[in-house]
Amino acid sequence: MRPSDPTGLHRVLDDRTVLPQAAQRLDTRRELWPDEVRIRVERLNLDAASFRQLERTHASPDAVRDAVLDIVRTRGKMQNPETGSGGMLVGTVEEVGPESPLGLRVGDRVATLVSLTLTPLVVEDDLARWDGRSEQVPADGYAILFGRSIAAVLPDDLPAELSLAVMDVCGAPALTARVVEGYDAPVVAVIGGAGKSGSLSLAAARRAGAKRTVGVVPTEAEAQLLRAAGIADDVALADARDPVALRDAVAAAAGGPADVTVVCVDVPGCEGGAVLTTAAGGTVIFFSMATSFSAAALGAEGLAADVTMLVGNGYVPGHAAYAVELLREHDGVRSLFERRL
Incomplete structure (x- = not known):
C-alpha cells in the first residue's frame, strides 16, 4: 500500500x-x-x-x-x-x-x-x-x-436523526456568531431563516449580540412557522431570487439594509439580492452550495458594493457543540428541525 x-x-x-x-x-x-x-x-x-x-x-x-x-x-x-x-x-x-x-x-x-x-x-x-x-x-x-x-x-x-440534522449545518451558526461579534450590535438578515442552517444562524446572531434579526422566507406558511419559533425579531416575506424584492423586504422589516446577511437557501440565483440587501461595510456569508461565487463576486463589482463576502466552509473550532447548545436552548429551533425529520 x-x-x-x-x-x-x-x-x-x-x-x-x-x-x-x-x-x-x-x-x-x-x-x-x-x-x-x-x-x-x-x-x-x-x-x-x-x-x-x-x-x-x-x-x-x-x-x-x-x-x-x-x-x-x-x-x-x-x-x-x-x-x-x-x-x-x-x-x-x-x-x-x-x-x-x-x-x-x-x-x-x-x-x-x-x-x-x-x-x-x-x-x-x-x-x-x-x-x-x-x-x-x-x-x-x-x-x-x-x-x-x-x-x-x-x-x-x-435522537440520532436530530443530531445528524444539526451537525450537518453546524458550521453556519458558529461562523455567523463569529462575524456578528465583530460588529457593534448589527442588524442581521438570514435568508432562509426557517430552514436548518437558517434557524440556527438566527439563534446564533441573537446570542452573539445582534441588535435586530430578520428572517427571510419565501411563503406565508414558512413565515408563520418562523414567527411561532420566536427566534427572529422580524420576518420578511420575499423570493430571494428577486434582488429588488429581497432588498425592499429586509429594509421594510429592519428600517434599512442589514449589516450582516447570511444566505442559507438551497436554490441558485440569490447572490445579487444578498449583496443588494447588505449595507456598505457589511458582510455577506454564503452557506448554500447552490451559490455561484463568480456571480456573487461579479455582481458585487457591478453594484459597486463595498461588502465583505465569506464562503461558509462548514468548519469552525467547536462548531458541533455550539450548534447542539443552541438547539437545547431554543425550543423554537428544535421544533423547526423536528418538522423536517
Whole structure:
C-alpha cells in the first residue's frame, strides 16, 4: 500500500495528484492505513442543494435512489456531479488504526463533520430502506475517515436523526456568531431563516449580540412557522431570487439594509439580492452550495458594493457543540428541525 497521508491522498485513484474532494474516484478498500478509522454507516444526510437537484432531475423517488447508488459505486464517495456537494453521515466506529489522531474508540456512535465528497464510502444494502423522498438516508455500509477528518460523538439526549440534522449545518451558526461579534450590535438578515442552517444562524446572531434579526422566507406558511419559533425579531416575506424584492423586504422589516446577511437557501440565483440587501461595510456569508461565487463576486463589482463576502466552509473550532447548545436552548429551533425529520 502507498504511504498514508493525513489528507487522504493515498486513497485517490486519479492519474494526477488531487485532494480527495477533487478526485473522480477514491479507493474504498476496507483495510485501514495506520491513521484511519472505519465507520459502520447507519444513516447518510444528503446536502440540501444536492438532494433538490436530484429531485428536479429524476422522475421518481426510485430514480433518485438509483442515482445516489450509481454515484457512490462509480466514485467511491457521495458527490453529486452537478452540485459538487455531498453531505455527511452517522455511524458507529468499527475499527481504529493504531496511529489515528481523532480520539475515537470502537463502539463510539459518531457524526462525521467532513463532507461525503471526500469520504470513501461503500453502500452494502442498496439503500433498500430509503424511499428516495428525504435528505436523510437509512443505509448500511462503511466509510473511512482520514487523519485530518473530523467526527463528533453523538449526544445521549438527542435522537440520532436530530443530531445528524444539526451537525450537518453546524458550521453556519458558529461562523455567523463569529462575524456578528465583530460588529457593534448589527442588524442581521438570514435568508432562509426557517430552514436548518437558517434557524440556527438566527439563534446564533441573537446570542452573539445582534441588535435586530430578520428572517427571510419565501411563503406565508414558512413565515408563520418562523414567527411561532420566536427566534427572529422580524420576518420578511420575499423570493430571494428577486434582488429588488429581497432588498425592499429586509429594509421594510429592519428600517434599512442589514449589516450582516447570511444566505442559507438551497436554490441558485440569490447572490445579487444578498449583496443588494447588505449595507456598505457589511458582510455577506454564503452557506448554500447552490451559490455561484463568480456571480456573487461579479455582481458585487457591478453594484459597486463595498461588502465583505465569506464562503461558509462548514468548519469552525467547536462548531458541533455550539450548534447542539443552541438547539437545547431554543425550543423554537428544535421544533423547526423536528418538522423536517
